[in-house]
Amino acid sequence: MSGKNKHHIDYGTYILVWLALLAFTTITVTVAGISLGRYTLFTALLIAAVKSALVINIFMHIRFDEPIFKAFLGISGMTLLIIFLLTFLDFIYR
Amino acid sequence: MADTVAGLPVQHAEKSFYQQSTNKYSGILSWLLTTDHKRIGIMYLAAIGFFFFVGAVIGLLMRLELIAPGRQIMDAQTYNSFFTLHGVIMIFLFIIPGLPAIFGNFFLPIQIGARDVAFPRLNLLSWYIYMIGAALVLVSLFLPGGPIDTGWTFYIPYSVRSTTNVSMAIFAAFVLGFSSILTGINFVTTTHRLRAPGMSFFKMPLFVWATYATAWIQIIATPVIGITILLVIIERLFGVGIFDPALGGDPILFQHMFWIYSHPAVYIMILPAMGVVSEIIPTFARRTIFGYKAIAMSSLAIAFVGYLVWAHHMFTSGMSDTARWIFSLLTFIVALPSGVKIFNWVATMYKGSIDPQPPFLWVMNFIFLFSIGGLTGLVLGSLATNIHLHDTYFVVAHFHYVMFGGTGTIFFAAMHYWFPKMFGKMYNIKLARIAVLLFFVGFNLLYFPKFIMGYMGMPRRYYDYLPQFEALQEISTVGSWIVVGTLFFILGYLIHALLKGKKATSNPWGGVTLEWHIASPPSMENFAEIPTVTREPYDFSQLKEMKNE
Numbered sequence: 001m002s003g004k005n006k007h008h009i010d011y012g013t014y015i016l017v018w019l020a021l022l023a024f025t026t027i028t029v030t031v032a033g034i035s036l037g038r039y040t041l042f043t044a045l046l047i048a049a050v051k052s053a054l055v056i057n058i059f060m061h062i063r064f065d066e067p068i069f070k071a072f073l074g075i076s077g078m079t080l081l082i083i084f085l086l087t088f089l090d091f092i093y094r
Numbered sequence: 095m096a097d098t099v100a101g102l103p104v105q106h107a108e109k110s111f112y113q114q115s116t117n118k119y120s121g122i123l124s125w126l127l128t129t130d131h132k133r134i135g136i137m138y139l140a141a142i143g144f145f146f147f148v149g150a151v152i153g154l155l156m157r158l159e160l161i162a163p164g165r166q167i168m169d170a171q172t173y174n175s176f177f178t179l180h181g182v183i184m185i186f187l188f189i190i191p192g193l194p195a196i197f198g199n200f201f202l203p204i205q206i207g208a209r210d211v212a213f214p215r216l217n218l219l220s221w222y223i224y225m226i227g228a229a230l231v232l233v234s235l236f237l238p239g240g241p242i243d244t245g246w247t248f249y250i251p252y253s254v255r256s257t258t259n260v261s262m263a264i265f266a267a268f269v270l271g272f273s274s275i276l277t278g279i280n281f282v283t284t285t286h287r288l289r290a291p292g293m294s295f296f297k298m299p300l301f302v303w304a305t306y307a308t309a310w311i312q313i314i315a316t317p318v319i320g321i322t323i324l325l326v327i328i329e330r331l332f333g334v335g336i337f338d339p340a341l342g343g344d345p346i347l348f349q350h351m352f353w354i355y356s357h358p359a360v361y362i363m364i365l366p367a368m369g370v371v372s373e374i375i376p377t378f379a380r381r382t383i384f385g386y387k388a389i390a391m392s393s394l395a396i397a398f399v400g401y402l403v404w405a406h407h408m409f410t411s412g413m414s415d416t417a418r419w420i421f422s423l424l425t426f427i428v429a430l431p432s433g434v435k436i437f438n439w440v441a442t443m444y445k446g447s448i449d450p451q452p453p454f455l456w457v458m459n460f461i462f463l464f465s466i467g468g469l470t471g472l473v474l475g476s477l478a479t480n481i482h483l484h485d486t487y488f489v490v491a492h493f494h495y496v497m498f499g500g501t502g503t504i505f506f507a508a509m510h511y512w513f514p515k516m517f518g519k520m521y522n523i524k525l526a527r528i529a530v531l532l533f534f535v536g537f538n539l540l541y542f543p544k545f546i547m548g549y550m551g552m553p554r555r556y557y558d559y560l561p562q563f564e565a566l567q568e569i570s571t572v573g574s575w576i577v578v579g580t581l582f583f584i585l586g587y588l589i590h591a592l593l594k595g596k597k598a599t600s601n602p603w604g605g606v607t608l609e610w611h612i613a614s615p616p617s618m619e620n621f622a623e624i625p626t627v628t629r630e631p632y633d634f635s636q637l638k639e640m641k642n643e
């Protein structure tokens with residue numbers, strides 16, 4: 001969106017990221033099969049967080065964008081985090 | 095005819111936007127394919143207004159059923175479908191899109207000195223998506239299986255087990271969500287990118303601030319309901335155990351996800367309304383708004399804190415005790431930014447020279463009804479009283495006071511405030527004043543008894559009741575006749591004004607925000623020349639020079 005477009009990402013990187021995303025999905029499915037007790041959810045969320053970070057930074061080009069977009073995304077991310085924390089106040093103590 | 099915006103002459107274009115088309119067509123196609131934000135706003139008005147009347151008539155029929163104990167005009171299952179439909183229509187088709195899609199579309203670009211929204215085509219697409227969503231609701235009524243009967247909250251496990259057309263109806267809500275998200279994106283971008291020179295963030299009218307904060311909620315919260323709805327559909331179609339405990343799911347997780355959207359959605363409903371109030375009060379008190387920055391910031395604060403209180407809808411659902419007291423505490427905190435607004439409005443009126451025109455009277459109506467709604471919200475937000483009042487008529491009364499008495503009332507205020515600008519015609523002021531009074535009386539007759547009945551233990555969503563509620567139920571039903579009668583009365587004199595009304599001047603109320611500097615109705619591009627803004631948004635000293643044109 002910045003119009004400068006000086007950060008060109010080559011196809012190799014895209015393919016690498018895509019493979020990484022596939023790998024993470026496989027791990028998520030595998031981990032769901034192993035009984036990790038209370039860490040199951042935590043692991044799944046961690047993997048999901050890494051995956052979305054990859055998508056946001058590379059596929060969506062946010063890494064190379066104007067600060068205002070980073071701020072927007074940061075605020076949305078913070079909101080999501082708070083929502084998770086508050087939901088866990090129920091799940092953990094139920 | 096020359097007009098001045100902040101000292102600069104602005105030429106009126108001769109033709110209004112009704113006479114100019116953004117495409118090569120004329121007639122109905124020039125509307126259906128338009129990218130003019132004002133025409134799209136009016137198309138939303140037609141659609142949303144229609145559904146509002148449908149919802150109101152369903153409400154009227156429910157009240158008729160409740161006029162006496164036992165079966166009157168419908169059976170229990172029909173009543174179940176009626177309150178569900180009434181809720182779905184009023185929430186998803188009327189009150190959530192209402193103010194942003196109609197008045198936000200029409201006035202946000204004008205108030206910041208722009209020619210249109212940032213993405214005019216996307217804007218038209220949002221309207222079509224809205225219409226598709228509405229059509230899906232209608233189709234779901236007539237397919238085998240019958241109309242949805244889960245209540246507008248679609249609670250699990252019933253919504254997975256009900257044999258009615260749940261999937262299609264909730265898919266409609268999913269589609270409507272997209273319309274809302276796209277509108278939000280459009281408004282955020284417009285506010286950031288298309289402000290006229292000199293229109294800094296702190297020179298924006300407060301309606302723009304409120305609509306901007308709302309747009310953020312639309313963008314961040316709406317996807318959550320989308321995901322939740324898809325999960326319910328997957329669960330219904332494929333029997334995957336996500337929410338239904340019989341399949342190993344977690345029903346409280348559904349309630350969390352539902353309210354993570356639907357509570358912020360309450361602020362999607364009320365924030366633009368508060369923005370309208372902040373426009374109307376200075377205009378009719380002839381005073382600059384008191385505490386401009388505090389009001390602007392409280393909109394953002396409400397938008398943010400609104401995310402943190404959703405589980406106060408779930409105190410009796412079996413949530414953990416820790417979550418319960420924390421959410422109860424957070425709930426009380428939302429009252430603070432709302433209080434900031436109320437006090438600033440009152441301070442604005444203090445020593446103002448008040449001109450009680452219909453829009454102002456609607457706002458007075460709002461302050462009264464919304465305060466009752468808000469304060470009874472605190473009663474429900476306290477853990478102990480919530481146990482007693484949960485799922486009773488007290489809740490029904492509370493949310494009608496905030497949604498209908500709050501946002502609904504402001505919908506009428508905005509309609510009466512901006513009608514001359516949108517249509518270039520003036521309605522009968524005397525009739526409009528009578529309407530406010532009738533509405534006020536009818537509204538309180540309709541809903542106040544519900545507080546008492548709720549306190550006495552009358553559960554919500556019941557089509558029958560014990561004899562001791564009969565008198566109060568009757569009063570409530572009479573109230574519904576007055577309210578719905580008033581709605582048709584308002585519709586009547588507005589349509590009459592449209593067809594036969596006097597021509598409105600460009601600034602009938604003496605407002606000073608940018609929309610009052612241009613013709614009524616505006617030209618297609620709003621401003622012949624984009625204005626340069628030098629004044630504060632509510633600087634009434636410019637009124638003199640505006641009148642001297």
Ligand code: HEM
Pocket residue numbers: 149150151153154156157177178180181182184185188189244245246247490494497498502540553554555556574577578
């Ligand atoms: C026009 C006059 C209206 C009348 C006569 C009316 C009447 C009613 C009645 C009788 C109920 C069912 C109460 C129960 O059995 O639990 C109800 C529920 C409801 N109403 Fe209204 N109402 C009106 C306007 C509105 C407006 C303007 C809104 C929203 C802005 C609204 C939103 C709702 C919602 C969300 C429910 C709950 C539905 C559910 O339980 O799933 N109503 N209303």
